[in-house]
Amino acid sequence: MLPILPGLIPFATISGIATVETGIPAHLALAFSVISYSGTAQMAAVQLIGAGASAIVVVLTALVINLRFAMYSASIAPHLRELSARWKRALAYLLADQAYAVSITRFAKDPGRANKHWFFLGAALTIWGTWQAGTIVGIFLGARVPESWSLDFAIPLTFIAVLVPAIREHAALVAAGAAGLISILAADLPFNLGIIVATTGGILAGMLVELRKNRAQG
């Protein structure tokens, strides 16, 4: 799990810098990081706030981005099934990309292992602490970085770094291509609604390709 941490720090720091650069006060930037605990959604929200989007579109877009956590939740649920309601509620908060990846890899290797929840808690808390520390560094640096450095451009770049390795099959490529194309065609829609329209279009395109592939095989 250690190799994950060095990659996390720059991402957290950029997220902190980008948040205060939009003009969000430092204490709210930190609150954002603790309450939502989701860098990708926070950066997208901050970019939209900077572009003058309405609050509803900002919230909607952030939650669409975080729908992937439902996928993680479903995948890790069988391993946490026996836990008390209190444990489930606590661990759910810590279910971030890296915590999921580390835990599910370990659980898949050894499905019968005891005390899975302690492993998850330990890994997830380490990741949480690293993330918040990186964010605080970014918030502190943020006000000192000149605007001419165009560091806001780091937001779409980190998204590219997440997106490109995630495209591993034809259907995913079609989904990404369709979403990208629609987002340009729909760029003039009010309140930045184009993002939601494009995402829906991309998901449908991906499902369609998969459906056709399954029919052809079946």
Add this chain to the structure above:
Amino acid sequence: MTTNTITLTIIAIGVGTYLIRLSFIWLADRVDKFAYLQKALKFVPVAVLPAIVMPALLCHDGALDISPGNGRLVGGVVAIVVARLTKNMLWTTIAGIGTLWLIQAIAG
């Protein structure tokens, strides 16, 4: 946005995100019933990220800009190539922003 609106936005995102995380952990025994939903969820990351990235690369001051002088577009293309080769977030970001700086320096 006012500070109050931003505060409410943060809380709404936080609460919504938490409920999404809790969803299937809470419904544990009924995961199988949502197979179709999970198929759709699989495509969320690869659809939502281009929807955010493409306008950020191509739209400049509200207009489409597909020219080599658009540093964000060229930087984005370089970042895609580097992401594909290295699968590393730090190198991808450095390559993209470095390209933008280079083009800004040439133009300026």
